[in-house]
Amino acid sequence: xxxxxxxxxxxxxxxxxxxxxxxxxxxxxxxxxxxxxxxxxxxxxxxxxxxxxxxxxxxxxxxxxxxxxxxxxxxxxxxxxxxxxxxxxxxxxxxxxxxxxxxxxxxxxxxx
Amino acid sequence: xxxxxxxxxxxxxxxxxxxxxxxxxxxxxxxxxxxxxxxxxxxxxxxxxxxxxxxxxxxxxxxxxxxxxxxxxxxxxxxxxxxxxxxxxxxxxxxxxxxxxxxxxxxxx
Numbered sequence: 001x002x003x004x005x006x007x008x009x010x011x012x013x014x015x016x017x018x019x020x021x022x023x024x025x026x027x028x029x030x031x032x033x034x035x036x037x038x039x040x041x042x043x044x045x046x047x048x049x050x051x052x053x054x055x056x057x058x059x060x061x062x063x064x065x066x067x068x069x070x071x072x073x074x075x076x077x078x079x080x081x082x083x084x085x086x087x088x089x090x091x092x093x094x095x096x097x098x099x100x101x102x103x104x105x106x107x108x109x110x111x112x
Numbered sequence: 113x114x115x116x117x118x119x120x121x122x123x124x125x126x127x128x129x130x131x132x133x134x135x136x137x138x139x140x141x142x143x144x145x146x147x148x149x150x151x152x153x154x155x156x157x158x159x160x161x162x163x164x165x166x167x168x169x170x171x172x173x174x175x176x177x178x179x180x181x182x183x184x185x186x187x188x189x190x191x192x193x194x195x196x197x198x199x200x201x202x203x204x205x206x207x208x209x210x211x212x213x214x215x216x217x218x219x220x221x
Contacts, residue, residue: 004154035211040213041213042199042211042212042213042214043155043199043201043211044211045208045209045210090154090155098142098143098203098207100145100157100160101157101209102157103154103155103156104154105153105154106152106153106154
């Protein structure tokens with residue numbers, strides 16, 4: 001079974017803090033993705049990576065950065081958290097871009 | 113560009129059949145996914161259609177019409193555990209996947 005794990009299920013941070021969200025997959029997948037999910041807006045792609053040290057902007061990259069130093073790990077970084085970044089963050093991975101994505105359990109982030 | 117429309121909410125009765133529709137406008141379309149997402153959990157894969165027609169998988173079936181930009185997910189013999197959100201997602205150019213907002217299905221006794 002594919003397993004995608006995220007470092008935290010729930011996180012509370014203050015405005016201006018630097019926030020790291022970690023995602024690890026154990027199936028040697030090439031591609032990894034970060035989404036945020038908000039009511040009425042659905043899943044929106046923030047960034048994705050198709051190889052180690054490679055990254056591509058998604059639909060809403062502003063205010064975020066990512067890091068992929070190892071194949072199994074993809075980190076999402078909020079350089080200076082803001083209240084409008086309060087959301088559910090979902091990590092996903094797949095073997096090839098034509099394959100289905102496997103999602104992690106999500107991190108619910110609250111920025112105060 | 114890519115745009116996906118699906119109903120926000122639906123209610124159906126246990127044991128019945130429900131059809132969840134999805135329309136899309138996707139540049140370079142090359143496939144449509146359906147995912148199920150229970151409240152507070154991650155989406156899980158249900159089906160993938162790339163050719164026109166109906167794909168059946170147990171109680172769940174998915175249909176695609178590329179010429180009409182239309183898909184539906186059919187759930188038969190509804191069970192209470194089928195209460196969840198159902199996400200339609202289309203794959204377009206550069207293999208980019210765009211998700212709809214999801215249809216929240218409530219199954220009632």
